[in-house]
Amino acid sequence: MLITRETDYAIRILRALTGGKQMTAPDICKKELLPQQFIYKILKKLQRSGLIAITRGKDGGCRLIADLQTVTLYDLMKIMESDKSISACTRPDYQCAWRQKYGKPCRVHQNLQQIQDKLDEELKSAQLSKILSSDEFR
Numbered sequence: 001m002l003i004t005r006e007t008d009y010a011i012r013i014l015r016a017l018t019g020g021k022q023m024t025a026p027d028i029c030k031k032e033l034l035p036q037q038f039i040y041k042i043l044k045k046l047q048r049s050g051l052i053a054i055t056r057g058k059d060g061g062c063r064l065i066a067d068l069q070t071v072t073l074y075d076l077m078k079i080m081e082s083d084k085s086i087s088a089c090t091r092p093d094y095q096c097a098w099r100q101k102y103g104k105p106c107r108v109h110q111n112l113q114q115i116q117d118k119l120d121e122e123l124k125s126a127q128l129s130k131i132l133s134s135d136e137f138r
Contacts, residue, residue: 002083003077006038006042007076007077009034009039009042010045010046012032013028013062014064014068014076014132015032015132018068018132021063022055022062022063024060024062025040025043025062027061042080045080050066051064051079052066053065069127069129071127072125072127073124073126073128073131084123085116086112087112087116089105090112090116
């Protein structure tokens with residue numbers, strides 16, 4: 001389980017846009033200290049997911065259009081394609097040799113899956129609006 005650099009940058013982009021004003025990509029980079037070579041790819045993902053709108057042209061820029069009270073850290077990690085699994089064996093598509101041989105998951109998998117389920121619950125309860133408004137995150 002890892003919040004990737006891309007997810008971290010997405011959080012910082014959303015933080016820059018929470019004031020409601022439209023900002024250009026270079027302005028976001030300057031405010032959030034982000035490298036410009038990565039920002040366009042992340043902005044496109046945020047746009048496709050419906051979190052932001054991008055306007056092109058002379059008066060263009062990015063603005064937040066989603067209600068971040070309804071978006072969780074889990075949602076953002078899915079948008080950014082972060083692998084949120086703590087172990088390969090907790091991934092749904094994992095081909096487990098133990099399970100294939102014995103017909104059931106091993107105790108290690110069962111214990112890791114319980115941890116994964118709790119972690120997913122926490123990520124799903126972490127509203128981006130709360131993360132971005134906390135003084136600890138400013």
